[in-house]
Amino acid sequence: MTRTRPTQLDAAHFDSKARQWDDNPLFRERGLMIAEAIRKAVPLHKHMNALDYGCGTGLLSFPLKDELGAILMADSSSGMLDVVVGKIAAQGVSNMTPMKLDLLADPPPAQRFDLIVTSMTLHHIPGTDSILRIFHDLLKPGGTLCIADLDQEDGSFHGPEVDVHHGFDRADLSLRAVQAGFAELNFQTVFSIAKEHETGTRDYPVFLMTARRASA
Structure with missing residues (x-):
């Protein structure tokens, strides 16, 4: 479960879309649904204190900001982080800190977290096993990891020209998470994304996986 192209390509793609990202009501709705699933789980x-990795424009963390302490908003896209900075200023938010960060290339932050959330980001990360180990190390004992991403699909979600993971098999991802040191894994389906293809409409389920770092 590895990819070959560097994540900088993804960053450039998202830089170009950042200013219009929040204009899409579907993106906003998905962020709210994932936030509600995390809230219940x-x-x-x-x-x-939390890390939102691959935070984009903050559509997941802004709905949760009043229920959490400090939130580190991390992304490899400067364009997305610029939008986050503007939203923080516009809303007078005091507990969010943006940081440009690629955990597979940059030194990890010094702090440790009670909660790590990541939404529709894992399939863009080349080394699944590596990032799971890094997430484990960044969590405090007893901390929780929440990953929202696509169930395994045939590559038609993004299309063959985009170099990403084609979603994740839940059993395989569970095994990888356990090997990285996580326990108490749970999955739920949060929603499905409908996409039109030549053969008709296809639904792509999105799961929320929660996992805990052992307390000792």
Whole structure:
């Protein structure tokens, strides 16, 4: 489960789309649905510090910001982070800090987190096993990882010209997470994304996986 192209290509793609990202009501709705699924799966509180990795324009973390403590908003796309900075200023948010970060290339942040969330990002990351180990190391003992992403598909979601993982088999991802040190894994289907193809409309389910780093 590896990819060969560097994540900088993804960053350039998202830079070009950042300013219009929040204009899509489907993107906003998906962020709200994933936030609600996390809210139901994890007992959030204001002493909980979080990392939103691959935060994009913050469509997942902004709905959760009043229920959490400090949130590090990390992305490899400067364009997306510019939008986050503008939203933080416009809304007077005091508990969000943006950071340009690629955890497979850059040094990890010094702090450790109670919660790591990542939405529709894992399939863009070349090394699944590597990023799971990094997430594990960045969590405090007892901390929770929440991954929202695509179920395994045939490559038609993005198309053959885009070099990404074609979603994830839940059993395989569970095994990889356990090997990275996680326990108490749970999956749920949050929603499906409908896409039109020449053969008709196809639904692509999106799961939320929660996993916990052991307390000791």
